[in-house]
Amino acid sequence: MGKYIDIFMNWAFGYQMPEWAILTFGTLANVLLVALPVLLAVAMIVYVDRKVWAAIHLRKGPNVVGPFGLMQSFADGLKVFLKETIIPAGANKFLFLLAPGLSLIFGLVGWAVIPFDEGVVVSDLNVGILYLFAVSSLAVYGIIIAGWASNSRYAFLGAMRSAAQMISYEVSIGFVLVSVLLCVGSLNLTDIVLAQKNVMFGFNGFFFTGLMPMFFIFFISALAETNRTPFDLPEAEEEIVAGFQIEYSSMSMALFYLGEYATIILMCGLMSILFFGGWLPIIDWEPLYMIPGFIWFFGKMFFFFFCFAWIKASVPRYRYDQLMRLGWKVFLPVSLIWVVLTSGYLVFFCKFAS
């Protein structure tokens, strides 16, 4: 983006910007170019979410505000924005207000390394996947701090549940990432996508290889990592009212939702990058490459988000001990064994990318 700003300034004002200004403003423009559409996408994806639930429940869903109810999220946003922010008397004021901001920021920073098309990425880190893993493990802080700063038993219980749940499922996510990395031999997300071209029988994507079970583990762990149903125990209404966000009102509550949905879309993007070949078409067939890459990428993300909404509408909540059992006794051993099998296969057939 910096290059274009420089050209524009030269053309419009005849002003040659210094190097540091090009770098700074270029990076800022890149960040805004990704962050603002993500926030807009969150507003629209909430609408999609509600429409999918409604369709599964045989209801109509939001259909009043704007054409087909498309403006519903913005009306909701305006509503919460105009409400009063209540800070409980016993709360730790600074941390109480910091927590929703943190959860939104950690939902957004992960987008910095997501490649939307070949070369279309804010920062092409060569440890991109580790960065994403780090960011997703940080998301827990918004929730823990919220739970503690609220000075409420329910909020604290929700925060503790959330922390335990996220740490448990991060372990299996880590092993899934390791098995993908072994096949690629690089931590760069662009390399990961390019390695999936025509990976087996003309299909693009590791999903069509022996890594298929890892995709399902990753999908379910992503549900747990983002506190979505059936693993939304941190905000289980029947048990702990609304969990960590019980004391929040107005915009501070809306920020939690924005962060949560931004993380969910990020996870959908990660799934399409790791297992379905990101911006590549599903089948390695020349005419399909006529469709721009970002459309493939968004289409895949949208499909995974549909699956998230579908699960939310149809699956009941897990019990806490079942959740922990699934994470530690099922996913951890299975993913560990799969890492061993994958690396064994790669060593035996001399397929390690060095």
Add this chain to the structure above:
Amino acid sequence: MIIAICFYIFATILIGSAIMVVFSKNPVHSVLFLILAFFNAAGLFVLLGAEFVAMILVIVYVGAVAVMFLFVVMMLDINFTELRKGVQDYLPVGLLIGFILPVEMAVIAGGWSMTDGIASTITAATPPVNEVSNTAAIGSILYTDYIFLFQLAGLILLVAMIGAIVLTHRKRTGVKKQDIGKQVRRRRHEAFEAVDVKPGQGI
């Protein structure tokens, strides 16, 4: 110049938050400052070009270890006036440790610079950054030169883990436990029974 500015920002926040870890009154705030310190240390590693170490620092320390710290500290029921009482008694011990640590570090640094042939070791350990990514460089050093030490570290951790489990695990009798297999195997006709209740009679 931008790198220099970034360095001073990260370094200032790092030192400031490290000081606040010690001096803040609320232990939860201390842990949060510790997390901020980890974060800025990761930023410094990125500036050095060691992005792998930076990311591992964030994943392991911020993402897992500090969450556990925070967990424990939040659960503590602390009386702050009582906590403050012992400061005078602990001050000499704290000062002693604060004196020993820098002295030891000085000894290590001095020994490092005085050992013969250290220049060749320093240059041998770092392949050029733009040829080998530092993930691959760390991997090749760790798994070829130091493989036995690495395995040994893993083994020690495993033994510690088994020890912790052995020490804390006890079989309690008279406690109801869930048998997941049994729960999954349960079918509807075992749990429900359709009874045809006649009006006015009850079961």
